[in-house]
Amino acid sequence: MTLNQQLLLGSAASAVLILFGGTLGYLGTGEYLNGIIGKGALMTILAVGTLLGTCLSLGIGYLISRRVGTAIGGSIAGLSDNTAQVAAASSQVASASQSLAEGASVAASAIEETSSSLEEMSSMIKKALENSGQMTKSGDITFTAMKNSHKSLRETDACMKRIGESGTAAAKIIKTSDEIAFQINLLALNAAVEAARAGEAGAGFAVVAEEVRNLAMRSAEAARNTETIIGEMSREIKEGMTLVTKTLEEFYRMGDEGKKTNTLIKEIDSAMKEQAEGIEQINRAIAEMDKITQQSAANAEETASAAEELSAQAAQMESFVAELSAITGGQGRNNGGGQAFLTTDLVAGHTKEGHRAPGGGGIHKALAYRDGKESGPGRTTGRGPTTVVRPDQIIPLEDDELKSF
Amino acid sequence: MTDENIKAIDEKIRQSSDREGKYLTFVLAGEEYGIGILKVREIIGMMTITTVPQTPRYVKGVINLRGKVIPVMDLRLKFGMEPMEYTERTCIIVVEITGPMRKIPMGIVVDSVSEVLNIKASDIEETPNFGNRLETGYILGMAKTGGGVKILLDIDKVLNNEELTALERAA
Numbered sequence: 092m093t094l095n096q097q098l099l100l101g102s103a104a105s106a107v108l109i110l111f112g113g114t115l116g117y118l119g120t121g122e123y124l125n126g127i128i129g130k131g132a133l134m135t136i137l138a139v140g141t142l143l144g145t146c147l148s149l150g151i152g153y154l155i156s157r158r159v160g161t162a163i164g165g166s167i168a169g170l171s172d173n174t175a176q177v178a179a180a181s182s183q184v185a186s187a188s189q190s191l192a193e194g195a196s197v198a199a200s201a202i203e204e205t206s207s208s209l210e211e212m213s214s215m216i217k218k219a220l221e222n223s224g225q226m227t228k229s230g231d232i233t234f235t236a237m238k239n240s241h242k243s244l245r246e247t248d249a250c251m252k253r254i255g256e257s258g259t260a261a262a263k264i265i266k267t268s269d270e271i272a273f274q275i276n277l278l279a280l281n282a283a284v285e286a287a288r289a290g291e292a293g294a295g296f297a298v299v300a301e302e303v304r305n306l307a308m309r310s311a312e313a314a315r316n317t318e319t320i321i322g323e324m325s326r327e328i329k330e331g332m333t334l335v336t337k338t339l340e341e342f343y344r345m346g347d348e349g350k351k352t353n354t355l356i357k358e359i360d361s362a363m364k365e366q367a368e369g370i371e372q373i374n375r376a377i378a379e380m381d382k383i384t385q386q387s388a389a390n391a392e393e394t395a396s397a398a399e400e401l402s403a404q405a406a407q408m409e410s411f412v413a414e415l416s417a418i419t420g421g422q423g424r425n426n427g428g429g430q431a432f433l434t435t436d437l438v439a440g441h442t443k444e445g446h447r448a449p450g451g452g453g454i455h456k457a458l459a460y461r462d463g464k465e466s467g468p469g470r471t472t473g474r475g476p477t478t479v480v481r482p483d484q485i486i487p488l489e490d491d492e493l494k495s496f
Numbered sequence: 497m498t499d500e501n502i503k504a505i506d507e508k509i510r511q512s513s514d515r516e517g518k519y520l521t522f523v524l525a526g527e528e529y530g531i532g533i534l535k536v537r538e539i540i541g542m543m544t545i546t547t548v549p550q551t552p553r554y555v556k557g558v559i560n561l562r563g564k565v566i567p568v569m570d571l572r573l574k575f576g577m578e579p580m581e582y583t584e585r586t587c588i589i590v591v592e593i594t595g596p597m598r599k600i601p602m603g604i605v606v607d608s609v610s611e612v613l614n615i616k617a618s619d620i621e622e623t624p625n626f627g628n629r630l631e632t633g634y635i636l637g638m639a640k641t642g643g644g645v646k647i648l649l650d651i652d653k654v655l656n657n658e659e660l661t662a663l664e665r666a667a
Contacts, residue, residue, distance in 0.1 A: 283612040287533040
């Protein structure tokens, strides 16, 4: 039995009650009034009154039942809309969280790859760090060796200089002996001259002078030979000294370059250490990120399941609404179409107007919607999912509205 | 054979036998020269020479040899050779030149002194004739020694009379 039918039944019952009351009144007051006016006239008045009361109660009952049914139907339509919207939203949430979960898993795998690459990088850097450490050691050793050989070279240079000085001193001595030989030669020649002057008596002396002269010549030749040798030696010493000087210059340059190389190697070493530290930090951050991603994936899955739950609840609600609609009697007939329309609207993102639609004139729209007279796209029934339907919005309880009845 | 001829030959023989004997040899511009040893008083190394003004270019000046002042001439310059810086080998040979009035001691600067050589008459050749114009009177002869030739000088004739007179006056 629909609500309207029940209301009509109520009206009819009240009409019968009024009729019954009228009859009782007539029976009670009839004796009294019978004396005042005629019995026929009284009967007539009573009959007319009873009829009039019955008709009036029937009309009022009909009107009230119609009004209440309309109001409940509007509520049901709104509820249906809301349910549909909730269902749509929950499915959207479900799909969004699904894609979020997928994204999170993709991110997690990417993070894993990154992490493994980082690990590789880290191991490479560690190896490079080891190498650079060895390089630093080698550089230090080379530098020390270079310093030592530089010292030796300097000593060699000093030694060569000393040898050169000795050679010069020897050359001086040789020169002196050569001069002495020359003087002896002169003396021998003078002796020979004197011997010649002495004639026969100086013959033996001449021989002695000749021998002395020969000795002087030999001594001079020896001196000359030594001088030649010393000269050669000193020339070679000079060459050696030039070479040593050149080598020293090269060594200075080498030392400078070695210092630079050492500094560079040390810089590289420290930079690599910093790099290793940075990678360690990145590793930590990546691990954190991995944790967070996994958590967010889990969260997304939870959200998805919650959304599904919500969606199921919405479906259940829809069935409740359908039941309610059946009770009110075909008021929700058009709800199917309305729901479809609303869903489309929601998907298109045009729900804003609908949200603000309710107001003083909400009842007219609801009525129009139910009757299907003004179901154009611009005239949405317009109750958003969040709209709280107040009874006074649907059932006009204001005096001016009631006056029209 | 005339007396004159005989006289000339005798002179020659006498001369050649005179030329035989000991010579002090020295080097001048790479060539070996010889002076008769009896003309030589002594040989000394180079010493300070005091220049004397208004003397010919070849006269280097005078030296103080143990208290005696002796004129010195550069034989290179006298012979018109390139002058040379004196070295430690440069020597002064003190000779006795027989001047017009007396014997004059005189130093001659030579590049270096070599030795005292005994030269046989057979090794001495006459000075070859380079033509009438060239004065070769100061050359006693050419001594053949080993593979080379030594020019033997007649130191008395190296300077002419006027020069000797000037030298005598200077000394």
